Amino acid sequence: MTEASMQRITRQRQVILETLRNVRTHPTADELYEIVRKKLPHISLGTVYRNLDTLERCGMALRLDRVGNQARFDGDTSQHCHIRCKQCGRVDDIFETHAEVHADAVVRETGYQVTGFSLEFEGKCPTCKEIQDN
Amino acid sequence: MTEASMQRITRQRQVILETLRNVRTHPTADELYEIVRKKLPHISLGTVYRNLDTLERCGMALRLDRVGNQARFDGDTSQHCHIRCKQCGRVDDIFETHAEVHADAVVRETGYQVTGFSLEFEGKCPTCKEIQDN
DNA sequence: CTACTAATGAGAACGGATCGCAAAAAGGAG
DNA sequence: CTCCTTTTTGCGATCCGTTCTCATTAGTAG
Ligand SMILES: [Zn+2]
Ligand SMILES: [Zn+2]
Ligand SMILES: [Zn+2]
Ligand SMILES: [Zn+2]
Numbered sequence: 227m228t229e230a231s232m233q234r235i236t237r238q239r240q241v242i243l244e245t246l247r248n249v250r251t252h253p254t255a256d257e258l259y260e261i262v263r264k265k266l267p268h269i270s271l272g273t274v275y276r277n278l279d280t281l282e283r284c285g286m287a288l289r290l291d292r293v294g295n296q297a298r299f300d301g302d303t304s305q306h307c308h309i310r311c312k313q314c315g316r317v318d319d320i321f322e323t324h325a326e327v328h329a330d331a332v333v334r335e336t337g338y339q340v341t342g343f344s345l346e347f348e349g350k351c352p353t354c355k356e357i358q359d360n
Numbered sequence: 361m362t363e364a365s366m367q368r369i370t371r372q373r374q375v376i377l378e379t380l381r382n383v384r385t386h387p388t389a390d391e392l393y394e395i396v397r398k399k400l401p402h403i404s405l406g407t408v409y410r411n412l413d414t415l416e417r418c419g420m421a422l423r424l425d426r427v428g429n430q431a432r433f434d435g436d437t438s439q440h441c442h443i444r445c446k447q448c449g450r451v452d453d454i455f456e457t458h459a460e461v462h463a464d465a466v467v468r469e470t471g472y473q474v475t476g477f478s479l480e481f482e483g484k485c486p487t488c489k490e491i492q493d494n
Numbered sequence: 495c496t497a498c499t500a501a502t503g504a505g506a507a508c509g510g511a512t513c514g515c516a517a518a519a520a521g522g523a524g
Numbered sequence: 525c526t527c528c529t530t531t532t533t534g535c536g537a538t539c540c541g542t543t544c545t546c547a548t549t550a551g552t553a554g
Contacts, residue, residue, distance in 0.1 A: 234520055234531055255511080270534045275511065277532095295542090296510065309472050318472070324465035325479075331458035332481050338443050338452070340483040347466050349474040368500055368551050389542080404503045409542065411501095429511090430541065495554105502549065508542080518533070524526090 232284060241265050242277045246287060246301035252308070252317040254296040293317055293346075307344070311351035320347065366418060375399050376411045380421060380435035386442070386451040388430040424451065441478070445485035454481065 232239070245262050246253070253261070259274045278299050281287035288300040290308065294315045306321045329340045350358070366373070379396050380387070387395070393408045412433050415421035422434040424442060428449045440455045463474045484492070 236520075236532065238533075268534075272512080272535075273533055279512095309466060309470050309474070311472070312475065318470055320466055320469060322465065322469055324462035326460045327479065328458035329481065331456065332443060332454055335454060335456055336443050336452055336481075337486040338445070338481070338483040339489050340443070340481055341446065342483070343479060343481040345461065345477060345479050347463065347470075347472070347474055347477040349472040349476070352471040355473050370501060370551070372502070402503075404505095406504080406543080407502055413543095498551105498553085500549105500551080503547095505545090507544070510541095511539085513538070514536090516534100518531105520529100520531075522527100522529085524528105 232280070238262075238266060238269055238273050239277050239280070241269075242274060243281060243286065243301070246278075246281075246299060249301070250319070252290055252293075252298040252300050254298055256296075258299065290317065307346060309347035309349060311354055312348050313350055313354040316351050316353075318351070366414070372396075372400060372403055372407050373411050373414070375403075376408060377415060377420065377435070380412075380415075380433060383435070384453070386424060386432040386434050388432055390430075392433065441480060443481035443483060445488055446482050447484055447488040450485050450487075452485070 241262055242258065245258060245265075249258075249261070251257070255275050255278060256271060258278070259269070259271050262269055262274060278287060278289070282289050282299075285303060286301075288303055290298040290300055293308070293310050298317055302319070305323075306319050307323055308317050309320055310317050323345070325345055327343055327345070329343060332338070333340050375396055376392065379392060379399075383392075383395070385391070389409050389412060390405060392412070393403070393405050396403055396408060412421060412423070416423050416433075419437060420435075422437055424432040424434055428444075432451055436453070439457075440453050441457055442451050443454055444451050457479065459479055461477055461479070463477060466472070467474050
């Protein structure tokens, strides 16, 4: 399912995607809901969840699986990885991947049919680092 | 908090840790609960959760976050990574890491104080692969 | 043994995510 | 435009993994 093949382009779907693409924060569903509500005050949280799900299945958004206890979403579907602040939960992008990973060796070791991998960094974000230092 | 400094060594705690260490499946809390119940029929699920939490804080167990919608736990705290079957959720170990990751470059790019990273593979496990082929 | 405190069992509560359903909206045909 | 069909929405109920509460139990020091 692609953007073109999505059967209805509703105002809600449009605004949700637009908002997700214009934000760099990898928001949770309810964070996105709060932002979208400024444009569509009567939208429901369920609609946000449903559309995020649809967008993910269309390959137009990514679900960052349970970084913390809530799912986060990413409107940038290009290849990049993430770093998460252990203290405040903030998630930032890492576009230059300074890593070399050999999946073929994993296949030999495990017998799995490997379809991908995710490399995620964790640490303390600049803001939390500064707060700690004071 | 270390093993020695844990204030009480209860039978429940003992059995939970023992069971977790003797299992290779990276069980969820309720899977572990079912196994432990065979030895301690009156243990409660809450106790399993509480002790897994304690063990994690003592560095005696690992919580594998964001594998599916349930947390999974690992009694092997040595350095290794995991591969997860997208179809059935099974998690296996990968002890030989065929990957080279440069965290220092990430520090430069993001300004984070990087404390670690996790590399997780995903794919289809041997069992699910065979089922599909038939 | 007693006294003190941590841990347990049972169940209620919490919270993120999903579901069910009637109403609304989108799109197509004429 | 109207009429009809199908998708989507809003809203509330529900699910389910996890955490919390609290009276009771049990580990440990002395
Ligand atoms: Zn932070
Ligand atoms: Zn991103
Ligand atoms: Zn499998
Ligand atoms: Zn493991």
